[in-house]
Amino acid sequence: MSPVTATVLWAVPLLVAWLWRPRRPASPSALILLVCFGALGAWALWFGLYAHSGEPPGFAFLKPTVLYWTLAAVLMMAPLLGWGYPVKFILGAYFALSSREWRWINGGFATVYTLLGGLNLLVASKASYKDWDGFKFACMMNLLIIVVLRLNFVWLPILADVSIHLYRRATAVSRYLSGLF
């Protein structure tokens, strides 16, 4: 894939997201998550697409730990600073839970990510490359679980809304065309 195509592929969705963004002020916990992921994404994009050989050697083993501990740090620090619970934005705020319940879930996620980050360091130093690679992908199962939840509670209702909109449009177009002929 050429750098131009790759740039278009990540830039266009972000442009759409920017144009359709909610106009109300964002929560600080969402913003801090956005900043972290922006930084990680920029790093990954830069060294993945444009400066492949520039990444420090051996850093690949640390990358999962950096990801998990960054998330854990955000999850722990945001409530202490009064910015709310970032887990609401990771998981999605579709469950009607009390603040206490969100605090526990936030803490749970922070603990899991801390452990995963530490475990990654342990496996990277003790196990073979192949085993570490397997462990790394196994840990990413937590992402899949979140995707499934979000698919069910967020994406499907959006899809239904879009389908209804398109169906109405199609019906109107077909009515218009049949009127013409």
Next chain:
Amino acid sequence: MPSVERKPENFARLLWPDGRSEQVRLGATGKSGGAGEIFSIDGKPGFVAKIYHAATPQAHLARYRRKIQWMIDHRPELPEVPAEYQDIVQLAWPEALILSESRFVGFLMQKIAFDRTLELDYLLNRRQAAEEGFDADYGKLVTVSFNLASLINCLHAKRIAIVDLKPSNVKVYKAELYVSILDCDGFHIATDEFRSDAPQVTPEYLAPEFQDKAVAYPESQDAFALATIIFRLLNYGIHPFTGVASDHKNYPPELAGRIKRGLYPYGRSASKSVRKVPASVHEAFPDGLRELFDRAFASSGDSRPSAREWVDALKTYANKQSGRMSPCDKAHLRFSGRPCPTCLRDALIQGAEVRRRSFLARVQTAPARTLSYVRKTLRQTHSSPFQAALAQAQLTLVQLAPPAPISTRNAIALEILWISGLLVAYWWAK
């Protein structure tokens, strides 16, 4: 060439059983079968000639001649018919040999009046029968079944079997209800002084023990085919091995396979592996007939009812004076004391038609109804309490927060960011 060529001016010589010989002229009729062709005979309107195909090998012709000669000499006694019906031909039995240049080429048989008869196949479909001028009712169908069983019983008494017994080989006299069997030269004969096999079979009417094998007991085969024909006659053409499988993987698609595996769903004790066709009216048959059907299809060949048993069972129903058949409220003939099969069938068909129309209407409106349902669910505007409860049950397995007051575009923008974050996490760790 020891055969008559298919030209209208063909001449041949008839050799009667008493030794008389006469020259006749044959005329093409255009009717042809697997073994030969049918010709009309000038000056003999009551007869036709079956001439074997020109390509028939000499050895086969020699076998045919021996068999036809024996048949001419041993005409079986047939069921008696009233004096006014003496012109009815119950068997297209050979009457004389036909020679061409002193060589055997075929045989003479009585002509079946095609304008007075119809193939038994037509009786399996009431509409087709009506189009052919036959108004089928259960009285007539039972009588036809009885006459067919009687004819086969007479043949079996002479140790002659049909083997390839099927509806298309049987003609029915529309007014008199007598039957006529065609292709007599293909019958199986097993007398002490003469024997001739019948290799031709039709898998849909072949008994399970003879599927993929030679027919070792021709009378038993005839009994199976006779039971199948009677079942179809009385059950609106439904074959006794047509059913609805409960396990599609192990249900053979063709009837022969189902016969072989004994998948008969119309027995008095229900089959576990196959269900009856919904339109079947077999439950309106009397117990005596159902027992015979069960013995014919659900048990081994040893206990299969013979043609004689069918004659005994059907005799009283075929006799108008017996009172074993009586009209229902709508004047259809039915087996006395049993539900009316015609009314039962009408109700089943009408019900099926109503269900079919309702199903089609539902299919046609399904997309619009689905979208309406989804829209109402999302907006929580169900007017029916039941639908509202159903929608709640689907979406609130866990208690959900009320929908965020944001537009679809805003929601899409947030999800693009979320998915970008997910991809970053994956790509970063990868």
